[in-house]
Amino acid sequence: MDEDLRERIRREAETNALFNALKHDSDAQVGAILGPLMGANPEFREHGDEVSGVVAPVVNEVNALDEAEKRARLEELAPERLKELDAEDEGEEHPLPDLPNAEEYDEVRMRCAPNPNGPWHLGHARMPAVIGTYKERYDGWMLVRFDDTDPETKRPDLDAYDDILADIDYLGFEPDEVVTASDRMETYYEHARELIGLGGAYTCSCSGESFSELKNAGEACPHREKNPGVVRDEFEAMIDGEYESGEMVLRVKTDIEHKNPALRDFVAFRMVDTPHPREEASDYRCWPMLDFQSGIDDHLLGITHIIRGIDLQDSAKRQAFVYDYFGWEYPEVVHWGHVQVDAYDVKMSTSTIKQKIEAGELDGWDDPRAPTLKSVRRRGIRGQAIVDAMVELGTSTSDVDLAMSSIYANNRDLIDEETPRAFLVRNGFAPRADDADADYAATELPVAGGPDAAHPPVHPNHEERGERDIPVGDAVLVETADLPDAGERVWLKGYGPVRYDGDSLTYTDDDIDVVREEGVDVIHWVPAEGSVPVRLRRTDGDVYGYAEPGYADYEPDDLVQFVRVGFARYDRADEDETVAYYAHQ
Template structure:
């Protein structure tokens, strides 16, 4: 039966349409510097770019902008980390390129620009050039003839100059009202090796981002670029090259910075230092805002995607709380997570009059599937719960039965029955428990670690997300005999 549709327009769900995008013709790229692993922040670019490509049935390129072996030196392992996190997101790039493979192309185009009089070798030191530039004045090298510039360029390539002695600049408009756009640097000299062994110390003239990115975006056929606001001027600078060479600049969108409230001020280099110093166990330490870390904690790729997609592509800086991501994740994980008992900070409790046996407890609330917990009459409860008990008080041990407390230290009780009627009639509090001889469980989480005892069914949950009742969702990271390590996701 068809219902009368409401006249109200549907709220737009998901990403907004890309300007000038044609189905099947969109080419987009995500271009990180592999100087560390993907973070929650960078995953925005991974998600949004790849989602747009999917939406338009286009082509997606992963490009490594890895041409700074000095300040933002790539990490060899990080190239694979990106591919791996993409795989986790369900994305396989159609093409993967490394800028460090394409020096020769950059050199060719540089030469073209030099010969056409659009680039020159500048011998000013940084400060001198800046001084002139701020006064809208050209430096003497700007007027050199193309042939001379070419000769200087060849000498640069040949290694005749030292670092900082010469730089290749793109001519724009030295009088441009925006100082950020006046004659910008395209290549510098750096007598350093590249971390990739196949590149090593093959090159001493290195392209800077604006040049490298400009050339790549054209050669790769990029139709749409989404990048940070910090690169807004970059597009304007690069357009000069596009104009000189008769290329068409891609459609460009910008977004503001994402700040995750819980993580505040962590920088990649700072984290790296702390890992080396042993403050963190690695890039996937649950306290870190890396994709590796949240994966390990059991955040689902779909949840991260929704989180990023709903944030959209705005130019304002956003400040998000992990709570939103957790709320998203809970929706995915709550229906599938098996319920398990884990008792943090355990206190022993003896139940007199209980023979022990096999307790049946539901794997999911209100559903028939059961799990079995074998236990004797010695169990553990959390120290917190124990603290709320007093002699004579009654409590229900979930799925096991009702108990009247007979002693507080040591904690002991008398078994009453296993009837929910009794529980309700007496308005007992329901607490969780575990057999004393359960597994030794360590939970590692962003706000600290917990030691405790868990039921043995956890063994079967390796690599899965479970809900430790009254504790939170965790991913079972390892099971080694009697020892289990779980990573805490969220409540």
């Protein structure tokens, strides 16, 4: 790393550390600085192992300042960050705008309406995060409605119903009611019969191609003025399963000359030959389209506000025709753009993820490479970190990008103070992406002349949590890249200074000043004997290594911060190794 780059890292780290310390009215933490630093400066990432060594002394310098000195220094370095901080203190506008006309309703009632065709990817978290936050803000009501009336194209996954409810719980929300659309078929049929009686629907046996030609020309289908009695009889025959797929549909009468062809006489019910996977719904063959089913449910379940994608604007307009026939008032609607999450090679799509799992390219929905809620949960990332990041996106109609670094920064704030530290020496890398070129190697070195054991703190900010006891033995493992030139010194973290002669380490009994004043590097290590073999599962590949002996006492779901490596969740102990899932730096 050249000196210009080192100085840039120092300056950015100082700015972030000052902001972090002032925002939280506490000492800045190296872990809380590294994520945003790397996210905002991608060019730093290739020097990841060296960056923490530059950042740590900067953080110590910042923490030595009093509040007035911190404010003065931040104003000098980045006055706009100080203004941002002051704006937060004065109470910035909430990232979620007020719901339209919320004050006109006795209760704000919103629905999260997932299609249970698979577990949720990260993008799906936006809906429950925002609706759940609005529920808390307005002391409202939240429905989870499984829109599972497409047994063929978006075929429901029987496990997904429970998986999605588990994901909502992981995000920190509890629905007031859970409804499954395929349990409500008779309700949809009754409203279709009523709509036919109102002259608002007709059965149509046109082929899709021929109707499309008529629709685009603004011409009425020849079945449009069919006798209502015939329409009723044919719809009952649809319900009885007397037609095959594509043979007959029920259409809602709209405006055949409407300027938007997509709104002209849309399909409300169609025939599907494929049985529904739920046994309770497997006998039905006449299924409602989503616009009809969802529109009926929104009214009957008292929904006051709907949030949906900007690409679904036509849905509200189609449903408005049905509401007009029934004399209902349409709910308030908020449209938003799509969200795209960075840092993943796998497309954020349920069908794509499912295909990769079936092809053996992913181990499952919780594979660390998968952009799913199951995956980030297994990595030890708190649901609240995702919710906070999603809420910060607001409800703009523009498409938005969500940086995983934002989720990581939120999670770091949530877990840093409670997470114990441990050492992990990396020794081997199994690439899981074509461009993964990281490599790790450990070197075993005899050590002589120092204490028999090291006693680093369980947590550097909490002396009351005690110390870890790490026996040194006759030799230690260090990462080869950390070794200095022969004759130079390094500081084994928690143990002390040693001199490297090219083959071994000798304790020197120097003071800690050699780190601050002479630039001696501080490195992590583990004893060569008794350390715990670890496979650390990451998004870009599995890293192998050895953790300090105490890691053998951890249990599943325990979190640890591997010093200079990052946060990880203990997953399980296999016969030959312990498996942990990497969260972030």
